[in-house]
Amino acid sequence: MDAVPAPVSALLRRPPLPGRRGALGSPALDTSALGTPATGTPAAVPRRAPETLHPALWLGHQLGRSAARAVASGFAALDAELPDGGWPRRVLSELLLPHPGVGEIRLLAPSLVAAQRAGRPVMIFDPPADLSAAALAGLGFDVEQLLVVNTRARVIPGSDSLWALEQALKSGHVGAVLSWLPPRLRSERLRRLQLAAHNHDGVAFVLRELAAAARPTASPLRLSLHAGGADRLRLSILKRRGPPLEAPLHLALPPVLSEAARRRAQSVLQPPARGLREVVFVNLA
C-alpha cells in the first residue's frame, strides 16, 4: 500500500512528451529529464511539467499538494495515500464512522499528541461518551491539558456547537480540534466551518455519521472508518485531492489485545470474511 495507485492508467492519460517518458512527476527524476534536452539539443525548449510550476498545481493522477505542511498521521500506509503525506492543516478533515469505538481515537492520537507535544492545546467538542483518562494517557495524551467542550447541554441544540467550534477554529490559538458534529448537518453550515478553519494552523477533525457520505461536503478530505478485525481499521478515502482510491486501507492500530488474544481473534473472526470472499468468487465464475 505504499505505491501511488494506478500508474498504468496514468500513463495512458498522459500526453506523449518526448524525452519525458520516465519522469512520472517525481521531482528528482524531473530535473534530470529537463537537464538532458538542454545540453543535447539547444533548440528544443524544455517544457516544464505543470506540477513543477507551482505547489498548488498537480496532475489528475497525482496526489494533491499545497503550500502548508501536513501533519504526519503516524501510519505510513495512510500517509502515502494522503495528499502532502499527512493530515492537512487549515482545513476540516471529515471522518465518517458507523458508531464510536471503531478505533478512531487510536487513529487520530499520533497527530493530536504531536500538537500537545508542541505545546498547543487540543480541544474536543461534544464527545459521544465519557472519555477515560487512563486510556488516553496510554495513547500518549497529556490528559490534564485536554479541553472538553460540551455544547449539547443547551436547550437549543446545534447552533451552539457550531458556534463554539467556529470560534475555536477562527481564534487560531488551538493546536488541534476534534469535534463530533450533530447529525443531519446542512452542507452550508459545514462550508462555514471550513472557511473558519483557514485560520486554524493545525489539524481539525470532524466526526460524522455514515449517512453523511451520500451528501456533498466542503472539506477536501473525507474518510470513512470501519472496524476491520481486532485492532485493525478499515479506512476508505471517499474524497481527497487526487485520484480516487479503489481499495480500502487496512491499518494496524496500536494493540489493545495481547498477542495471544489477537491470534485467537483472527481465527475466530476470519471464517465469515473468507466465506464472503468465496461467494464473490462464485459470482464472478
Place this chain on the structure above:
Amino acid sequence: MLWIALHLPLLSLESFAATLAANGDESGAERPIALLEAHRIVSANAAALSLGVKPGLKRATALALAPQIVLGQADPNRDALTLLPVAHAALAFTPSVSLQPALQPGAAADTVLLEVQASLRYFGGLERLRRAIGAALGPLGHRVHTACAATAQGAAILSRVEPPPQCTDLAATRLALQAAPVWLLGPGREHWEALQGMGLRNLDDLLVLPRAGLARRFGEGLLVELDRAFGRRPDPREPIVLPASFEGRLELFARADTTEQVLQGAAVLLERLIAWLAAQHAFVRRFRLLMHHEARWQSDRTPQATALEIALAEPSRDSAHLLLLLREQLARLRLPAPTLELRLQAEDITRRAPPNVELFATSQSEHEGLTRLIERLQARLGPGQVQRLVALEDHRPERASALCEARAIDAGSAAGGRGGRRRQRSPAVAGAVEPQAPPSSTGLAARPVWLQAAEPLPERAARPLLDGRPLQLLSGPERIEAGWWDAGLTGRDYFIAATPEGALVWIYRERLPLSRSAHEEEGSASGWFLHGRFG
C-alpha cells in the same frame, strides 16, 4: 509650561445622542437632534440646522420645520458626566488635567486642559502627543478642537477659535490671542453688547485701553482673565483626581426593550470605563452592569434592577472583547421589564505594564488568545461546559476519570509551557490505593477510551448479544473489585469482546449476587453489561 486645551463644541448634543444610540437607530447621526432649555432651542446638530432649526426658536416652530426632529432637554449634569471620560482619557498622558469652567454660569464645562510640558519627551514631541491624544479620544466619539498655548487660559480661549492655533511659546500665544474675539473671555460675554458698542472686537483692542477704566466699567474679572491669558498673572489650576472606583451612568432617552438596545448603551459606558482604566494604566478584572427597569405597576413584583456581573479570567482593557462578553451574557439573560437606565460599576482592577505589541504570534499572545477563547465559550455555553479531564486514582473505571471545570487562565497557561502533570485523588480513596501505581498502558490491562453507562446485554447460547449479534470474548476475565469503603461496592469480571466486524467492546459480568439481583429487577437476566468501546 505648555498647555493643550481640548474643547468639545458639540458636547451637549453628543451627550444627548449617546442616550439615543441605545434606541436601536442606526441612522442616529443623520437624525435631526436639538436640545431645549426653557422651551427654546439652545443647540441643534447639522441635520437639524440644514432643516432650518436654529438656536432660539420655540419648540413648536422647530417641530413645524422638522416634524421628525428629536428634542431633548439640555442637562448640564449629563454633559458633565460625558466630559469626565474625556478628562480621564487625558490623564493617561499627563497627571495635571483640569476642567476649564464654562463661560456661562450654570452650564457644564466643555473644555479640558492638559499641562504637557513634562510629557513631551516621553511621547516624542508635541505633534505625536497630539496624535496620541486624538487616538485615545477617538472611541469616545466626540468632536474635539485642540489648541496649544503657553498659558492655560490662553489655550482655553484659543481652542474656541476656528481653526485652533498651535502656539508653543508665550510670544506666539500672545500674538494669536490678540486676534481672538473679545467674547471668548468669560466676563466679556456678559458685556458683549457694551463692548461691541464701544467698537472693541478683539483682545488687542482691550489691551490698549487704560486698565483702571476697564476694571471700573466691566469689573476686575475681565482684567484678571485677560492677564492670565497673556501670562502676566499666575493661573493656578486644580488638577482633577481620578475616583477610586468607576461608576458610569446612562439614562436612556427611550426605554430599551431588547438586549441589543441595552448593549448599545452599554457600549458607550464601556468606552468610558476604558478611559478610566487607561488613566491609571489598569486592567479591569470584574465589572457589573446594572439595568434599572421600568416599574410597570405599583404592585408589580418585577425587581427594580437587574445586575449582570462579569468576571474576567485575564484582566483586560479591550473594548471589543469586553463588549463581546457582555453580549454573550446578555443573550443568556431574560430581562423582566424594559430598561430605563444603565449603570456600569467597576472596582476590581489590576495595574501592570501594558502588553507588548507583537508582530508575530508568540507564546504570550497565544496564551492570551486561548484564555479569551475559553472565556468567550464559557460566557455563552456556561462555565461548566468547558471542561478538563482529570485522572483519579480509583480502580472502578467510571470513577477513574472526571471532568472538572476548566479555568480559562489555567487553560491559557497550558498553551505557553506544559505544566507538570498533577494527579488528583478522589478524597475517599486517598489511603486505600496508595501502593498501586495508576493504570498505564504498559503492564496493566487496556482500558477503553469511551465509557458509557452500563447497558444490559441479552444473552443467547451463553454468548452476550450486542445489537442482536453475538459478541466474541477475546480476553479476560479481569476482575475489578473495589469500593467497599464507600457506597459504590462493585465486583465485576471484565472481558474484551469483538463484534462480528471486529470492533472491540468492553463488557462485564456482575460477580456479586447482591448487585446482580438489583440489576435483574431491571429486566436483564444474563448479567452481561456493555461498559465501554475501544475507540
